Amino acid sequence: MGRVKELMMEYRYQEADFREIICKIYQANGYTWLGGFDETNSDPEFHNPYDIKMRSQDGEEVLFDIKIYRTRNVESTLIFNGISHVTELAVAENVRNAKIITNVDVSVFSLPGELKGVKLQVIGRNDLLSLAGSDQLKTELSEIMDEFIEAPMEAQFTPAPPTMFAPVKRRNFDPDLAIKRLQDCPVSEGTPYESACSYAIKGVFSSDFNLWTEEQHNIEERFHRLDLMGHVNSKNEFWRGLRYDFRSRYIVFEFKNYAEPITQKEIYSTEKYLFSGALRMVAIMVSRNGEDAGSLKARVGALREHGKLIMLLTNNELIEIVEAFKAGDDTHALLMANLHRMISVIGR
Structure with a gap:
């Protein structure tokens, strides 16, 4: 798992740089630092649930929630989940102003100005560059944001904006229920675990797939049974990369x-x-307790010898993805880290 940890650390450094430049920009605009997330303090007792708290020029306290997406094509549900998340934080902190700061363009979304008595702003890439003011800050900000998205898209996808704010219901998907089912399923219980994993994956990634097989799908006249398979129909760079780079219109999921x-x-x-x-040509396996060295070697061999990509998530990692969805964060960062790990260890 060393390479995944290295990549996740690299992501954290990038995120820290983004938070720092946001602070610089708002301090240059008359805001005063009051507190925020501390990378060096891992003690839960002293962990701030918000990224940044500042005081505006008018004396109002403002909470900032930083959302970094490694795709230009952000699904509206994540933005709205982020709005719900920062609103709950603001209410809990008795703060009446909150901002979501993100590295992508949000002008295509119809967003609320207030929710539960909290005044809201969603600040995207273009607004941030305007706020930056000085050429030096603009250059620094642009360089940081460019690190988040590696490959340029050949065409910009514009999602249909909702007419009003409402949490988007996705086949009655409840992230809290998904997490509970994954946590509570007894070890070695096959069918309940397959159902819990399918519920989580279909809920989080429903907009990335337009067709799903039934659970325990039979192929070759029942000779093989798949836990789950989905047909990729996504505007997200991660899934599009799997589809085109590996010639895989279908993703197999095994639990x-x-x-x-x-x-x-x-x-x-x-x-x-x-x-x-x-x-x-692509499978994603969810293993409650990970894999041994022989498993990793076999996955590397399948990719090197046959071009078959088999990625692996632990149960805790799948829960992290569901939690990211609930908070409106990027649900693909951990998957991307796993993909980078697989590609980086392949030899001739």
């Missing part, structure tokens, strides 16, 4: 609720489901 880390045996079994002629 393993074992007491011990999975072994190469489970990888070889999953590899049989992947077939270029059927345009399914």
